[in-house]
Amino acid sequence: MSLAYAEVIGDPIAQSKSPAIHNFWLEKAGIDAEYRLCHVRPAELADYLAERRSDPDWRGCNVTMPHKQAVMPLLYSIDETARRIGAVNTIYPAFDRLLAGTNTDAAGFLEPLRDDLAKAHYFRMARIIGTGGAARAIITALADAGLVLVVAARDPDKARALLDELDPGGEHHVAPLDHFAQRTDFEFDDREGCLDLVVNATSLGMVGQPELALEFSHVPPGSICYDIVTAPLATPFLTEAAKRGFRTIDGLNMLIGQAAVAFERFFGVPAPREAGDVDLRRILTA
Incomplete structure (x- = not known):
């Protein structure tokens, strides 16, 4: 008897946490299906998609590096969100x-901010560090949510080009990366009624990478500090933010949130989640 399945593709692929997430939900939902890893090299990408399209048991795949852009010309249709971000991470x-x-x-990133974004604010601003692939999705999501953005990058010209591409009508700003590493004496105004985010959209702080150099005098009172790094979860940035009393959001939130959207697309039912995803987070951090 054949078995419905979805999978994640990439090169390399062994590091992916997606099978642990989706198989946990499949078991919890009582769905007779499975989610697999599939190592696909760049030269194999077109043949892989052709083969899977002809397999009636295949429900789709998640796409990780280095295929997120390469798959785009191989697909029949791409939705507006993926076109704006310039990358596809889910095929069905x-x-x-x-x-x-x-x-x-983008949806996965915004999920833990849903209640905050549902409120009215006098002003919304996000300081985003990084201009890589994840930053493209985050910039798109936050611009659509009505935030003024400050994007910090080693190359401010790249940051400006990215903002002009993703939200050409927005009144956004750029800064060199080291700007936020230097102390400022700027006195923030009353932030009551405002929404402020500081987002690390880089690999800085990840195991084996340098720490994110951030001077907390740049972080407005009441800010939410969000780090997309998943290893470790308690990055130096989030650890210091928590010590200073800021609310923090770790990288598993975005990872699980984006997987939940894909799961429903693949298997036709919402992911069977619990408040805080406690059991799933325990598996992913074991």
């Missing part, structure tokens, strides 16, 4: 099993 068979692509990273 649509009508007549034609392959469609989307990007769930």
